Amino acid sequence: MLDPRITLSQHTKAITKSCFYHIRALKQICGSLDDLTIQTVSTALVSSGLDYANSILYGIPSKHISRLQRTQNTLARVVSGKGHTKCSSSILKDFHWLPIDACIKFKIATLTFKALNTGNPPYLASLLHQHNPCRFLRSASANLLSVTRCNLSFGTRGFRTAAPPSGIVSHQMYVLVNVSQHFVNI
Numbered sequence: 001m002l003d004p005r006i007t008l009s010q011h012t013k014a015i016t017k018s019c020f021y022h023i024r025a026l027k028q029i030c031g032s033l034d035d036l037t038i039q040t041v042s043t044a045l046v047s048s049g050l051d052y053a054n055s056i057l058y059g060i061p062s063k064h065i066s067r068l069q070r071t072q073n074t075l076a077r078v079v080s081g082k083g084h085t086k087c088s089s090s091i092l093k094d095f096h097w098l099p100i101d102a103c104i105k106f107k108i109a110t111l112t113f114k115a116l117n118t119g120n121p122p123y124l125a126s127l128l129h130q131h132n133p134c135r136f137l138r139s140a141s142a143n144l145l146s147v148t149r150c151n152l153s154f155g156t157r158g159f160r161t162a163a164p165p166s167g168i169v170s171h172q173m174y175v176l177v178n179v180s181q182h183f184v185n186i
Contacts, residue, residue: 008057012064019046019071027078042079050100055107068100
């Protein structure tokens, strides 16, 4: 069934329901597993479910993102064994897990980076266009992407519109990759 407002509320509810099923099962067997195994199982069952195709969730209402964030916070508390005694954001930081909204933006930035630098996948690379200012500007050498204007609220969630703001992030990723390759070659 297609969501008439395309908010993906049914999709986020299904993901949350599936993840909480696995979190409850994981909570029951946590006592008999070591910490590394608990982290591995939680990543395989729950975190992968939260991360799978999450770039389609760009621009959805914040109540759906917060539903997924609560799921990730619950998983972090179960895996750490801290319960509600410690702030969930510090637990996420200890595990080196990004919050859900940052994961979505990171995935779009990664897709943008790959599309700009490798040209793959071609269907995404064809949507991206370099910004060519009509006069000389200092930002001309910054490899910025042109922003496509959209009149519909759903259109702002498309890759063509979502990628240019993350183009700055993908440019920073490009610099980091070049710097890291430089240190590997030394």
